[in-house]
Amino acid sequence: MPYHKDKQQSFQAAQQGTNDALEAYNSVIKEDADYGTQLKHLSEEVNEAYEQINNALENASETQRHRLEQYQRDLQKIVNKVNETDE
Structure with missing residues (x-):
């Protein structure tokens, strides 16, 4: 049972981390003095x-793995958009 709990907790941490990154991206205003x-x-x-x-990928279930890979793609999109904006 502890293994399952750790797996779920690591997945939830990755999910929350991705949400936090998306929120930070959505709050960036290029014209702002604090850019x-x-x-x-x-x-x-x-x-x-x-x-x-x-970390979550190390012990993720197949379903979690697919979702975590989507999170990676979402983060890569953020990085790409920021890099395009800065060019």
């Missing part, structure tokens, strides 16, 4: 979410 600070916060959230996802 650089917002980008730094976003970068930290994305990196933390990637780490949580990678």
Whole structure:
């Protein structure tokens, strides 16, 4: 039972980390004076979410694995959009 609980907790942490990164991305306003600070916060959230996802992938069920891979794609989209904006 503890293994199942750990698996679920790591999945939920990855899910929350991805949600936090998406919220940080949605709050970034390029014209804002704090844009650089917002980008730094976003970068930290994305990196933390990637780490949580990678941890969760170590013991994820097949269903969780598919969802975690989608989270990775979602995060990659954020990174790509930020990089396009900064060019």
